[in-house]
Amino acid sequence: MAAIAEMKIYDAVVVGSGITGGYAAMELTKKGLETLVLEAGRPISPERDYVEHVPPWQMRFRGLGDRGALARDQPIQRTCYACDEWSSKFFVNDRENPYTFDRDKPFAWIRGRQVGGRSIMWGRHTYRWSDLDFAANLKDGLGVDWPLRYADAAPWYDYVEDFVGISGRKEGLPQLPDGKFLPPMEFNCAEHVVREALSRNFDGERVLTMGRVAMLTREHRGRAPCHYCGPCERGCVTRSYFSSLNATLPEAQATGRLTLRPHSVVESILYDEDKNRVDGIRVIDGKTHEAFEVHGRMVFLCASALESTRILLNSKSSRFPDGLANSSGELGRNLMDHVMGWGAEGRIPGNEDRVPWGRRNSGIYVPRFRNVKSKHSGFLRGYGFQGAGFRERWEHGFDTPGFGADFKHSLRNWGPWRLSFYGFGECLPNPANCVSLDPEVRDRWGIPALRIHMKWGENERALLKDMAVTAAEMLEAAGAKEIELTQEDNPPGLTIHEMGTARMGRDPKTSVLNAFNQAHDVPNLFVTDGSAMTSSSCVNPSITYMMLTARACDYAVKEMALGHI
Ligand SMILES: Cc1cc2nc3c(=O)[nH]c(=O)nc-3n(C[C@H](O)[C@H](O)[C@H](O)COP(=O)(O)OP(=O)(O)OC[C@H]3O[C@@H](n4cnc5c(N)ncnc54)[C@H](O)[C@@H]3O)c2cc1C
Ligand code: SF4
Numbered sequence: 001m002a003a004i005a006e007m008k009i010y011d012a013v014v015v016g017s018g019i020t021g022g023y024a025a026m027e028l029t030k031k032g033l034e035t036l037v038l039e040a041g042r043p044i045s046p047e048r049d050y051v052e053h054v055p056p057w058q059m060r061f062r063g064l065g066d067r068g069a070l071a072r073d074q075p076i077q078r079t080c081y082a083c084d085e086w087s088s089k090f091f092v093n094d095r096e097n098p099y100t101f102d103r104d105k106p107f108a109w110i111r112g113r114q115v116g117g118r119s120i121m122w123g124r125h126t127y128r129w130s131d132l133d134f135a136a137n138l139k140d141g142l143g144v145d146w147p148l149r150y151a152d153a154a155p156w157y158d159y160v161e162d163f164v165g166i167s168g169r170k171e172g173l174p175q176l177p178d179g180k181f182l183p184p185m186e187f188n189c190a191e192h193v194v195r196e197a198l199s200r201n202f203d204g205e206r207v208l209t210m211g212r213v214a215m216l217t218r219e220h221r222g223r224a225p226c227h228y229c230g231p232c233e234r235g236c237v238t239r240s241y242f243s244s245l246n247a248t249l250p251e252a253q254a255t256g257r258l259t260l261r262p263h264s265v266v267e268s269i270l271y272d273e274d275k276n277r278v279d280g281i282r283v284i285d286g287k288t289h290e291a292f293e294v295h296g297r298m299v300f301l302c303a304s305a306l307e308s309t310r311i312l313l314n315s316k317s318s319r320f321p322d323g324l325a326n327s328s329g330e331l332g333r334n335l336m337d338h339v340m341g342w343g344a345e346g347r348i349p350g351n352e353d354r355v356p357w358g359r360r361n362s363g364i365y366v367p368r369f370r371n372v373k374s375k376h377s378g379f380l381r382g383y384g385f386q387g388a389g390f391r392e393r394w395e396h397g398f399d400t401p402g403f404g405a406d407f408k409h410s411l412r413n414w415g416p417w418r419l420s421f422y423g424f425g426e427c428l429p430n431p432a433n434c435v436s437l438d439p440e441v442r443d444r445w446g447i448p449a450l451r452i453h454m455k456w457g458e459n460e461r462a463l464l465k466d467m468a469v470t471a472a473e474m475l476e477a478a479g480a481k482e483i484e485l486t487q488e489d490n491p492p493g494l495t496i497h498e499m500g501t502a503r504m505g506r507d508p509k510t511s512v513l514n515a516f517n518q519a520h521d522v523p524n525l526f527v528t529d530g531s532a533m534t535s536s537s538c539v540n541p542s543i544t545y546m547m548l549t550a551r552a553c554d555y556a557v558k559e560m561a562l563g564h565i
Contacts, residue, residue: 010036010259011560013281013296015266015311018117019542020529020549021302022244022252023160027553028300029255033560036294037252038264038283040303041114044245050235051086059085079494080110082121082233090120090233096444100451107452108493109306115262117304118496119243121233124214124362125386126166127539128157128177132372137535140380143334143429144505146534147515150177153544156551160543164242165220167362168212176367176384176539183217184210189351190389190417191364197478198366205369206474211386213362214242214543223247230359263287265445268315269299269324271522278324278525284445298524298556298565302549305530306335306435309501310450312527313437325519330512331502333434335452336427336536338495339460341488343385344471345420346480355414356391363388366421366474368538370466379462383425383538385471391417421474422486423467424495426538428459433492435501454492497541499530517552524565528552 011033014024021037028035056063065085070078077083077091092111101107112118131150138145154177161180170178187195187210195208215232216225223246224238232241239246252258263286270293272279280295301308312331315324323331363386370382392415402410433454441449468485475483492498505511508520517532519525528549530541537544559565 008295010034010294010296012036012298012300012556013038013294014300014302015281016040016117016301016303016307016529017115017244017249017260018112018302018304019119019122019244020545021117021300022119022248023546023549024300024302024528024553025252025258025260026248027550028557029252029257031553031557032257033557034257035252035259036296037258037260038266038281038294039115039260039262040265040286041112041117041262042286043262044115044120046235046237046245049089050237052229052231052234052236054086054234061085076108077110079108080496083110086231086234087121090114098441098443098449100438100441100449102453105453105455106491107454108491109452109498110493110496111304111307115249115260116243116245120235120245122243122542123540124232124241125365125540126161126164126212126214126543127365127367127384128179129153129537129539129544130175130177132175132368133535133537136381137429142380143535144503144507144510147504147506152515153547153551156547157543160546160550163221164214164247164543164546165216165223166212166214166543167210167217169210171207171209171367173207173367175372179212181212182220185213185215185217185360185362186210187364188356188389189354190348190419193348193350194389194419194474194478198474201477202369202474205373206470207367209365209367211362211365215362216240228358228360230361232361265447266303266311267291267445267447268311269525271315271317271320271324273317273319276522278522284447286445289445298526298560300553300556301525301527302529305498305501305533306450306452308527308529308531309435310437310448312502313435314448320521325512325521325525327521328509328512330510332436333431334429334500334503335433335435335454335498336429336500336533337454337492338497338536338538339425339427339456339464339490340423340495341486341490342464342467342471343387343421343423343486344468344475344483345418345486346475346483348389348417348419348478348480351417378466379459380428381426381459381463381538383423383463383467385421385423385467387419387421389417389419391415419475419478419480420486421471423464423471424538424540425460425463425467427492427536428457429500429503429535430457452493456492497530497536499533499536499541502527502531503534504532505534516555517548518556523559526552526556
């Protein structure tokens with residue numbers, strides 16, 4: 001297939017328009033750069049595609065989903081809680097986007113391929129890292145040391161949070177630094193009871209706070225506050241939660257310097273050995289399958305952790321036969337995801353005269369408390385809990401049995417208050433958890449698929465076990481009854497916090513990217529999505545990806561002005 005060369009040379013080309021690509025597009029265009037965004041998926045129109053206000057009875061399968069189509073086209077995506085009849089259109093078709101793994105090492109790769117990427121369906125939890133995280137590898141002698149510390153990150157967290165709009169409570173905890181918050185959402189009765197109990201019983205070590213979420217509790221930069229309709233993963237016409245479509249891409253568009261090209265599947269990056277520069281990008285048109293090239297003075301890879309690494313692995317030259325910018329041999333190694341799914345749930349007696357109001361689509365958070373003040377003998381690092389207090393009601397299950405008048409009357413009754421804790425733990429960097437190009441399988445556009453090798457290690461399994469113990473302890477301390485442990489067996493990937501495989505580091509011999517997400521080997525190449533991560537912390541990662549992206553854009557534009565790029 002002959003490649004058509006587009007003659008224009010852009011100041012910057014960004015690959016991907018999800019959380020990080022949208023952020024890079026906004027930063028670079030606002031700083032005066034003519035920027036081309038290449039997005040593999042289709043355009044999204046909020047008016048047409050967002051479906052958060054469509055009730056089940058207007059859906060063809062009444063909200064239960066087209067099970068045949070899901071089994072055929074999305075057998076992996078449907079394992080994600082958000083891939084339902086409304087939102088499955090925002091998740092990839094697994095047949096068109098294959099990847100491979102060993103039978104005994106299942107990996108659930110949950111992806112979105114459209115303008116906005118997974119920023120449409122994400123859960124919006126946003127927590128800063130602390131030096132407990134940035135210094136962890138150095139302290140434990142694992143992986144490589146991060147080339148930055150919290151003092152470097154903090155002003156950029158401020159900068160990003162100012163734009164994104166995050167509601168949350170300040171708690172003054174060193175392991176979970178406070179940010180620039182909009183007013184927090186409110187606790188319900190069960191959450192109040194358990195928060196008080198934790199502060200009485202755990203010496204300030206275990207704290208129940210309101211989830212810090214990228215959802216607006218008041219008007220912010222022209223976006224309306226949340227009206228608590230509930231199913232955010234279906235879109236938000238009032239733009240009350242942060243996504244590329246709701247926030248960054250419109251800002252980039254307003255500069256007049258953005259060219260956004262959907263249906264543009266990046267196949268590889270072209271490298272000019274004489275100049276030691278990225279020279280262009282080879283793209284396959286998503287609809288016609290025709291190949292073409294585009295050119296830019298620098299490239300920002302923001303296609304999501306594993307997709308960016310796949311593009312780099314597929315960009316081979318005589319200097320980089322094992323993938324672009326891979327002189328260290330580290331490209332593809334140290335894949336991480338958070339280990340999730342153990343915890344506990346219990347009935348919280350009292351408050352039967354009170355009912356919840358509205359559909360607050362966020363929950364509570366218990367920040368990491370293991371290996372913070374004192375060292376735990378059973379494992380390294382730690383975990384946090386998400387969760388929520390709620391009153392049981394029929395709508396928690398479609399399968400509530402019954403019929404007739406008594407049944408209808410019973411639907412008006414509320415059940416008891418309950419509260420659940422659901423743990424998310426840190427995953428250690430491990431070079432054996434890695435990706436490479438599959439020698440045989442290709443995607444619908446003829447691009448080699450990834451072969452993923454990942455399994456949980458001893459440390460991750462020890463964290464899971466401890467989650468169930470401490471969750472039950474906290475519920476017990478709050479006087480909960482009928483406490484039941486949650487013990488899920490989730491494969492890596494399903495937490496959808498996949499990261500690593502092109503890590504940042506101080507030494508070009510042991511890392512792919514420097515302290516500003518710039519490839520050690522190729523100065524006009526930046527990778528700012530989750531592939532850059534050197535360790536995983538236990539908190540949801542996307543705000544850290546945004547912080548790194550904004551910081552890298554600032555650095556890149558300054559370097560360009562100095563003539564270094
Ligand atoms: C249900 C769900 C809940 C989540 N909850 C949270 C949460 O609470 N907190 C949190 O921090 N994170 C959460 N996440 C994870 C979060 O969505 C991701 O971390 C984040 O979207 C990553 O941003 P990104 O820009 O790297 O990738 P994405 O947002 O996935 O965007 C990547 C974009 O690149 C495009 N692309 C890929 N390959 C190519 C190619 N070859 N050429 C051109 N374009 C390409 C894709 O089409 C896509 O649009 C959740 C995710 C899901 C699905
Ligand atoms: S709950 Fe709030 S943020 Fe979520 S879709 Fe509804 S209005 Fe938007």
